[in-house]
Amino acid sequence: MKKQYLLTPGPTPIPPEVALKEALPILHHRTNEFAAIYKDVAEGLQYVFQTKNEVYTIAGSGTAAMEAAVVNVVSAGDKVIVASCGNFGDRWVKIAQSYGANVVQASVPWGNVVKPAEIEKALKENPDAKAVYTTFTETSTGVVNDIKAIGEIVSKTDAVFIVDAVSGLVGQEFKTDDWNVDIAVSGSQKGLMLAPGLSFITLSEKAWKAVENSKAPKFYLDIKKYKKSYATNETPFTPPVTLIVSLQESLKVIKEKGLENLWSEYKLLAKAARAGMKALGLELFGEIPCEVVTSAKAPEGIGGKIVKTLREKYGVSIAGGQGDLKGKIIRFAHMGFIGKADLLVGFACLEMVLTELGVQIEKGKGVAAAEEALLNG
Amino acid sequence: MKKQYLLTPGPTPIPPEVALKEALPILHHRTNEFAAIYKDVAEGLQYVFQTKNEVYTIAGSGTAAMEAAVVNVVSAGDKVIVASCGNFGDRWVKIAQSYGANVVQASVPWGNVVKPAEIEKALKENPDAKAVYTTFTETSTGVVNDIKAIGEIVSKTDAVFIVDAVSGLVGQEFKTDDWNVDIAVSGSQKGLMLAPGLSFITLSEKAWKAVENSKAPKFYLDIKKYKKSYATNETPFTPPVTLIVSLQESLKVIKEKGLENLWSEYKLLAKAARAGMKALGLELFGEIPCEVVTSAKAPEGIGGKIVKTLREKYGVSIAGGQGDLKGKIIRFAHMGFIGKADLLVGFACLEMVLTELGVQIEKGKGVAAAEEALLNG
Numbered sequence: 198m199k200k201q202y203l204l205t206p207g208p209t210p211i212p213p214e215v216a217l218k219e220a221l222p223i224l225h226h227r228t229n230e231f232a233a234i235y236k237d238v239a240e241g242l243q244y245v246f247q248t249k250n251e252v253y254t255i256a257g258s259g260t261a262a263m264e265a266a267v268v269n270v271v272s273a274g275d276k277v278i279v280a281s282c283g284n285f286g287d288r289w290v291k292i293a294q295s296y297g298a299n300v301v302q303a304s305v306p307w308g309n310v311v312k313p314a315e316i317e318k319a320l321k322e323n324p325d326a327k328a329v330y331t332t333f334t335e336t337s338t339g340v341v342n343d344i345k346a347i348g349e350i351v352s353k354t355d356a357v358f359i360v361d362a363v364s365g366l367v368g369q370e371f372k373t374d375d376w377n378v379d380i381a382v383s384g385s386q387k388g389l390m391l392a393p394g395l396s397f398i399t400l401s402e403k404a405w406k407a408v409e410n411s412k413a414p415k416f417y418l419d420i421k422k423y424k425k426s427y428a429t430n431e432t433p434f435t436p437p438v439t440l441i442v443s444l445q446e447s448l449k450v451i452k453e454k455g456l457e458n459l460w461s462e463y464k465l466l467a468k469a470a471r472a473g474m475k476a477l478g479l480e481l482f483g484e485i486p487c488e489v490v491t492s493a494k495a496p497e498g499i500g501g502k503i504v505k506t507l508r509e510k511y512g513v514s515i516a517g518g519q520g521d522l523k524g525k526i527i528r529f530a531h532m533g534f535i536g537k538a539d540l541l542v543g544f545a546c547l548e549m550v551l552t553e554l555g556v557q558i559e560k561g562k563g564v565a566a567a568e569e570a571l572l573n574g
Numbered sequence: 575m576k577k578q579y580l581l582t583p584g585p586t587p588i589p590p591e592v593a594l595k596e597a598l599p600i601l602h603h604r605t606n607e608f609a610a611i612y613k614d615v616a617e618g619l620q621y622v623f624q625t626k627n628e629v630y631t632i633a634g635s636g637t638a639a640m641e642a643a644v645v646n647v648v649s650a651g652d653k654v655i656v657a658s659c660g661n662f663g664d665r666w667v668k669i670a671q672s673y674g675a676n677v678v679q680a681s682v683p684w685g686n687v688v689k690p691a692e693i694e695k696a697l698k699e700n701p702d703a704k705a706v707y708t709t710f711t712e713t714s715t716g717v718v719n720d721i722k723a724i725g726e727i728v729s730k731t732d733a734v735f736i737v738d739a740v741s742g743l744v745g746q747e748f749k750t751d752d753w754n755v756d757i758a759v760s761g762s763q764k765g766l767m768l769a770p771g772l773s774f775i776t777l778s779e780k781a782w783k784a785v786e787n788s789k790a791p792k793f794y795l796d797i798k799k800y801k802k803s804y805a806t807n808e809t810p811f812t813p814p815v816t817l818i819v820s821l822q823e824s825l826k827v828i829k830e831k832g833l834e835n836l837w838s839e840y841k842l843l844a845k846a847a848r849a850g851m852k853a854l855g856l857e858l859f860g861e862i863p864c865e866v867v868t869s870a871k872a873p874e875g876i877g878g879k880i881v882k883t884l885r886e887k888y889g890v891s892i893a894g895g896q897g898d899l900k901g902k903i904i905r906f907a908h909m910g911f912i913g914k915a916d917l918l919v920g921f922a923c924l925e926m927v928l929t930e931l932g933v934q935i936e937k938g939k940g941v942a943a944a945e946e947a948l949l950n951g
Contacts, residue, residue, distance in 0.1 A: 201599065208600045208815060219596035219816055222578065223585045223769060225891045256771055257634045257794065258811035264794045273791075295793040386812060392600060394633055394771045394814030414650075414791065416672040417634065417641045434635035435763060437771030437814070438585060439596055514602045 202513045204543045206336040206364055206490045208386040208393050209533025211443075212450055215390060218443035226438055232430035234445050239427070241448030242397060245366060245389070245456065246381055248373040252399040253423035254444075256437050259363040259384030262396035264292050265418040266359050266380045270328050270404070272412035273297030277328045278319045278356070280304060280311040280347070284337035284519045285361055289330040296413045301326065307522060308338050310484045313346040320354050327407065328357040334365030337519045339492030339528060340483040341369065348377030357407045363387060363396075367451060368463045368489035368532045379404040385440065388459075388489065390447045390534045394440045398423075463488045466531035466540055469570035473544045474529075476566030477551065477558050482526045489532040490516075496556050500524040503550055510553075511546040537571050579890045581920045583713040583741055583867045585763040585770050586910025588820075589827055592767060595820035603815055609807035611822050616804070618825030619774060622743060622766070622833065623758055625750040629776040630800035631821075633814050636740040636761030639773035641669050642795040643736050643757045647705050647781070649789035650674030655696045655706045655733070657681060657688040657724070661714035661896045662738055666707040673790045678703065684899060685715050687861045690723040697731050704784060705734040711742030714896045716869030716905060717860040718746060725754035734784045740764060740773075744828060745840045745866035745909045756781040762817065765836075765866065767824045767911045771817045775800075840865045843908035843917055846947035850921045851906075853943030854928065854935050859903045866909040867893075873933050877901040880927055887930075888923040914948050 203210045224231050235254075242252035255261050267289075271277060274297060279289045281304040293300050303319040305311055311331055320326060329351050334341045344360055351358035359380040362371055366381075367388025373381045379401040386393035398420065400408065408420060422433035451459065470491035471481055479493035486492070495503055495517075501524045504517040516528040529543055544563040551558050580587045601608050612631075619629035632638050644666075648654060651674060656666045658681040670677050680696040682688055688708055697703060706728050711718045721737055728735035736757040739748055743758075744765025750758045756778040763770035775797065777785065785797060799810035828836065847868035848858055856870035863869070872880055872894075878901045881894040893905040906920055921940040928935050 201601070203600060203602060205602050207812060208602060211600055216597045216599070216816075219769075220593045222593070223580060223588055223763075224578070225580060225582050225585060226770075228885060228891065255634075257632075257638065258813070260811045261634065261638075261794050267793075292793045295796075296791045384812070386600075392596075392814060392816040393603075393812045394817055414673045416669045417638050418794075419672075434637045435584060435761070435770045436635070437769060437817070439593075439769040440771055440814070440817075508605060514605065 200512050202539065202542050204513060204515045204530050204539065206516055206528060206530040206532060209390065209530065210535060211390045211392065212447065212534045215443050215447045215450065218446045219392065219439045221439065221442060224438050224442065226436050227431070231438065234442060235430045238441055238445050238448060241452060245448070245451060246373045246399050247371065247375065248399050250399050250401055251424065251427055252397055253420065253427060254432065254436065254441065255396045255398065255418065255423065256394065256434065257396050258393065259382065259396050260288065261418065262382035262384065262398045263288060263361060265398050265420055266382050267292045267296055268413040268415040268418055269420040270357055270407045270411050271296060271298045274299060275327045276301060276323055276325050277330060278303050278316065278323060278326045280316055280329065280331040282309055282311050282332065282338065282340060282342065283307050283335035285335055286332045289361065293330065308340065308483050310340050311342045311347065313343060313350055316347055317350045320350065320356060326356045328359055330359045333360050333362040333371060334369060334487035334489050336364040336490045338483050338522065339487055339490050340485050341365065341487035344371070344378065345376045352377035357404050364489055364532065365487065367456065367459060369487060370460050373399060385444065388532050389444070390450065391444050392440060394437050395444065463531055465571065465574060466537065467491060469540055469567040470529050470531060472570040473563040473567035477548065477563040490528050490530045492526045492528045495525060495527050499554050500527060502554055503527055506550045506553065507546055513543055513546045515543065541567060577889050579916065579919050581890060581892045581907050581916065583893055583905060583907040583909060586767065586907065587912060588767045588769065589824065589911045592820050592824045592827065595823045596769065596816045598816065598819060601815050601819065603809065603813050608815065611819060612807045615818055615822050615825060618829060622828060623750045623776050624748065624752065625776050627776050627778060628801065628804055629774055630797065630804060631809065631813065631818065632773045632775065632795065632800065633771065633811065634773050635770065636759065636773050637665065638795065639759035639761065639775045640665060640738060642775050642797055643759050644669045644673055645790040645792040645795055646797040647734060647784045647788050648673060648675045651676060652704045653678060653700055653702050655680050655693065655700060655703045657693055657706065657708040659686055659688050659709065659715065659717060659719065660684050660712035662712055663709045666738065670707065685717065685860050687717050688719045688724065690720060690727055693724055694727045697727065697733060703733050705736055707736045710737050710739040710748060711746060711864035711866050713741040713867045715860050715899065716864055716867050717862050718742065718864035721755065722753045729754035734781050741866055741909065742864065744833065744836060746864060747837050750776060762821065765909050766821065767827065768821050769817060771814050772821065840908055842948065842951060843914065844868060846917055846944040847906050847908060849947040850940040850944035854925065854940040867905050867907045869903045869905045872902060872904050876931050877904060879931055880904055883927045883930065884923055890920055890923045892920065918944060
């Protein structure tokens with residue numbers, strides 16, 4: 198009997214009507230019934246990715262789709278540019294290097310955002326680069342990169358532009374086709390308001406040309422297998438049917454609400470979260486904050502304790518820092534099925550925890566500032 | 575409003591108490607609560623695999639765990655022996671070849687079982703073989719291989735013995751450690767009575783030595799990452815938390831019932847299924863039938879129609895043949911959460927469908943023979 202409040206950047210809370218679909222009896226995946234669901238899901242995914250291209254569903258964590266975006270594009274020895282600004286950007290480096298790619302880094306220190314001009318420079322210096330990899334919203338630090346600007350630059354070259362939109366999709370404006378993103382990947386447990394276990398990938402015509410030339414070894418993540426099965430509304434391997442049935446429901450929820458409306462709501466939550474942090478004297482972290490998670494510097498030495506106490510004493514899960522930022526920042530997520538009141542729960546409990554840990558704050562001030570922002574829109 | 579009856583070799587029906595767990599609110603995966611569940615699940619998996627070694631959970635279809643059993647063991651150019659007797663055995667060949675392995679086949683025609691003596695011969699002729707891959711229950715044809723005998727042979731060599739136990743685990747006696755299996759893989763949607771989306775792998779000490787020498791590129795399926803996280807009851811990537819929470823419940827169901835009792839029950843169901851088929855004049859297919867699926871030859875030209883009509887008219891899902899066996903056999907599965915009555919539903923509807931398709935049978939005869947077998951134990 199411990200009530201839980203999830204304010205983490207994945208997994209996120211999911212609507213009860215979506216959760217209940219997971220409990221329905223198992224459907225066989227080679228039936229007309231399942232094919233109809235899969236087709237509906239595929240169309241819904243095209244809407245959330247804002248793409249006319251096919252979106253494939255892979256059973257696995259978001260990292261599986263990231264790896265698919267490497268093994269289907271590169272060959273050992275290929276040059277690729279990675280523009281990382283945090284833990285998830287660094288994952289592109291690790292995956293690409295695992296497959297023998299020659300990685301040119303156009304990365305920036307954690308907390309900063311990727312500089313489009315640096316990517317332009319890297320592309321000029323490396324005209325043989327096969328691909329540019331970056332991250333949309335980098336949740337490890339809480340920043341957002343200008344994918345539109347980078348997409349415009351990469352589109353003028355032969356390189357394929359590949360974006361990790363795992364945490365940002367649905368939570369913040371993202372337009373795969375309009376922004377010249379050749380490959381976008383995402384996962385189920387963030388903005389899509391679903392349990393973890395599914396990952397997604399979509400490829401442009403330009404990306405498919407790179408796929409034809411890729412020689413990296415692959416089987417489970419061979420995207421051609423997914424494309425072939427997609428034509429008959431199937432998956433190449435047994436799909437997680439219960440997750441896909443509940444995905445159909447969450448996509449319905451998203452479509453009914455409208456992507457633009459969701460973007461506005463998360464934007465407002467982000468504004469309120471930033472106001473709350475500032476009112477409590479917590480300095481915001483990150484060059485350009487994203488709209489799905491808010492990072493702030495923790496008072497010296499107690500970053501880990503804040504996260505632990507919030508969870509153990511009040512059932513409120515937020516995230517701490519990763520890598521070098523461990524213990525140094527706290528991260529409040531506002532993605533997935535989350536409302537204004539959830540954010541206020543987070544701030545109220547944060548105020549109690551800060552007080553308990555001996556930080557001098559004025560109780561109620563963070564909540565008040567967040568309320569003010571929410572009221573003023 | 576169409577009632578469905580699932581008699582397919584995966585996904586299989588799951589107990590309602592297991593299904594309902596999937597609908598519980600999302601737990602964060604980096605918490606003490608989740609770690610306790612993961613630990614419990616890991617112990618339950620050791621029980622079902624009958625192993626003292628660690629069992630790792632990978633988010634993905636069963637094929638993901640199969641690929642993990644290749645990329646963590648072989649390097650390009652390595653010689654491996656594959657003993658296939660069907661579609662899933664052939665998958666070992668495809669995966670191994672995708673990673674540049676030099677595959678020596680000790681395979682037999684579909685419907686036959688792998689011959690231990692052939693493997694002994696192949697090992698003698700290829701003393702440099704790094705691994706022997708085979709399948710426990712080959713559901714594409716309905717046979718079971720003598721893993722114990724093969725394990726004894728391979729254990730006397732330097733090769734690692736790797737078994738696909740995706741469909742047979744829990745459904746038929748399988749003992750990883752006692753049978754000298756170095757790597758066993760499985761999936762969630764068969765005997766484990768769970769939705770698809772999880773796959774499992776366990777490795778012996780001998781297998782770990784091969785892992786140290788493997789140079790195949792990998793990231794998501796890098797088993798060392800799973801071993802490292804396992805030490806703190808975690809997974810390297812966000813796990814499908816709802817599936818793992820429901821896995822805890824299905825493992826509880828299995829432990830309460832007892833593996834030996836489950837093996838006996840499926841054995842009886844298999845006996846009844848074979849009796850039913852024979853009574854309807856359908857010749858059994860496969861050299862040594864397994865206990866999780868029963869295959870029979872379909873009357874000339876109507877194999878596909880039987881499967882389609884059963885599904886569309888009566889909501890009964892069974893499986894047809896794959897590959898060259900397409901349209902030639904029908905397969906009744908008795909794995910997962912399935913009772914005696916489910917099997918009788920299958921035979922009753924099969925009798926109606928055969929009659930509708932013009933096959934001369936005596937209605938009730940298949941059901942009667944199955945009842946007889948079930949009553950006599």
